[in-house]
Amino acid sequence: MRLATLRDGTPDGMLAVVSADGTRWLGANHSLLAAITDWQAVAPALQALAVRLAAGEGDRLDAATLAAPLPRSWQWLDGSAFHQHGELMQIAFSLPPNETGRPLMYQGLSDRFYGPTDPVPFANEADGIDFEGEFGVIVDAVPMGVSAEGAAAHIRLIVQINDWSLRAIAPIEMKTGFGWVQAKPACSMAPFAVTPDELGDQWRNGRVCCDLLVEWNGERFGLVNGDQMAFSFPELIAHAARTRDLVAGTIIGSGTVSNREYAARGSACISERRAIEMIAHGQPRTQFMAIGDRVRMEGLTSDGRTPFGAIDQIVTKA
Numbered sequence: 001m002r003l004a005t006l007r008d009g010t011p012d013g014m015l016a017v018v019s020a021d022g023t024r025w026l027g028a029n030h031s032l033l034a035a036i037t038d039w040q041a042v043a044p045a046l047q048a049l050a051v052r053l054a055a056g057e058g059d060r061l062d063a064a065t066l067a068a069p070l071p072r073s074w075q076w077l078d079g080s081a082f083h084q085h086g087e088l089m090q091i092a093f094s095l096p097p098n099e100t101g102r103p104l105m106y107q108g109l110s111d112r113f114y115g116p117t118d119p120v121p122f123a124n125e126a127d128g129i130d131f132e133g134e135f136g137v138i139v140d141a142v143p144m145g146v147s148a149e150g151a152a153a154h155i156r157l158i159v160q161i162n163d164w165s166l167r168a169i170a171p172i173e174m175k176t177g178f179g180w181v182q183a184k185p186a187c188s189m190a191p192f193a194v195t196p197d198e199l200g201d202q203w204r205n206g207r208v209c210c211d212l213l214v215e216w217n218g219e220r221f222g223l224v225n226g227d228q229m230a231f232s233f234p235e236l237i238a239h240a241a242r243t244r245d246l247v248a249g250t251i252i253g254s255g256t257v258s259n260r261e262y263a264a265r266g267s268a269c270i271s272e273r274r275a276i277e278m279i280a281h282g283q284p285r286t287q288f289m290a291i292g293d294r295v296r297m298e299g300l301t302s303d304g305r306t307p308f309g310a311i312d313q314i315v316t317k318a
Helices: 032-037 039-054 083-093 148-154 170-176 196-202 233-240 270-281
Strands: 002-006 014-018 024-027 076-079 105-108 120-122 133-139 155-162 187-189 211-216 219-225 251-253 294-300 310-317
Touching: 002 024, 014 032, 014 039, 024 039, 032 039, 076 233, 083 270, 105 233, 133 211, 133 233, 148 155, 148 233, 155 196, 155 233, 155 251, 155 294, 155 310, 187 310, 233 251
Parallel strands: 076 251, 120 310
Antiparallel strands: 002 014, 014 024, 076 105, 133 155, 133 251, 155 187, 211 219, 211 294, 294 310
């Protein structure tokens, strides 16, 4: 099942079930945030709409009307689950290695997520504007102390995310020991949230084993795959829920998708490429984003499907 949110003048928008080809929709009588809160009761009605779409019903979908699938939520928790990315960031920011054996995770801004084609405003190019392509999951209510095995049953939807970052501010905030605020503005989401079955065998071992194509100003920047997560999504959920319940609608991110074969595959964020350049040349050569730059991200299955649709955004001056 593929879900989207149409803008209707309310903060949470109107939930829609979308056809497999992404061209038609049928509306539900609530938002996705409301649906995820009562998923067991709501899901059968949504599935019935999906059956009607498969039979040819539905209105033509106008991509310009789409917000983020979840325009706002109660909680956004982003991991850093790709060891290769972590190792490269240690070089880029002169950080010590993570020797705890625990997943890295921060709590970010969740009161808004940009829609897939929204212009994204930034105050200053000098802040080091960077994109970060990743995958995420949306959970229903998760009890405190859940095991990783138990956490898997709480994953209801999968999304694709651009976790915007301001790299010039990040090292300053990291030195405080209190985590990020200014360095992490609102994220963006691709237009469609999908149930795990939509990915077929590319949802396995609690990982999104799809490619993520990243293009910057029309040129390919990376084609990375989500299969190299060191921690699975159920493990990230269990980590987050160790000492607290997770409210329904909590979004858990994978962190920047990164592969060991970065020389061939490229990267999903600029800072990682800069770290690779530091290794090769002693200093970075790639600059961060400028006002007017465009970034496009699209998840791809092995058979060429695009289950999440594309994020396609322009950087603007706030």
